[in-house]
Amino acid sequence: MGNLIKSVLESDHYYMVELFDLVCSAEKTNIWDGTFEKVMRDFFLFVIKHFSREEEFMLMIEYPDYNQHHSDHVKLTGILDIISIRMEKDGPAGFDQERLHMFYKLFNDHIKYGDQKLEDFCRDKNIV
Numbered sequence: 001m002g003n004l005i006k007s008v009l010e011s012d013h014y015y016m017v018e019l020f021d022l023v024c025s026a027e028k029t030n031i032w033d034g035t036f037e038k039v040m041r042d043f044f045l046f047v048i049k050h051f052s053r054e055e056e057f058m059l060m061i062e063y064p065d066y067n068q069h070h071s072d073h074v075k076l077t078g079i080l081d082i083i084s085i086r087m088e089k090d091g092p093a094g095f096d097q098e099r100l101h102m103f104y105k106l107f108n109d110h111i112k113y114g115d116q117k118l119e120d121f122c123r124d125k126n127i128v
């Protein structure tokens with residue numbers, strides 16, 4: 001069971017990076033033809049789904065750093081929430097590029113350090 005969930009999480013990570021690349025390129029091109037809003041929405045929904053899957057997995061394996069990891073997820077979804085709400089309310093004028101770039105940085109750091117730490121824990125505990 002642990003193995004199955006872990007491989008789902010791994011493919012989630014690949015898919016999230018792909019979606020994230022789409023967000024980045026949509027941000028640079030044709031930003032207000034509807035593409036950007038759509039890829040942002042797809043990305044946002046997938047991130048929420050992934051975070052909840054990952055949290056269920058951490059609880060299942062009794063991951064000791066769960067609280068810190070969970071609070072990183074809350075912080076990241078909070079940033080995406082603000083971006084989406086403002087864009088929905090004010091359209092192009094509500095787009096907060098600075099906040100999106102702050103998200104890019106925190107999201108990359110999270111994958112690089114937080115998710116990697118979880119990965120290392122699983123390896124050390126032979127949850128492969």
Ligand SMILES: [Fe+2]
Nearest residue numbers: 054069114115
């Ligand atoms: Fe995570």
Ligand SMILES: [Fe+2]
Nearest residue numbers: 013050054115
């Ligand atoms: Fe993750």
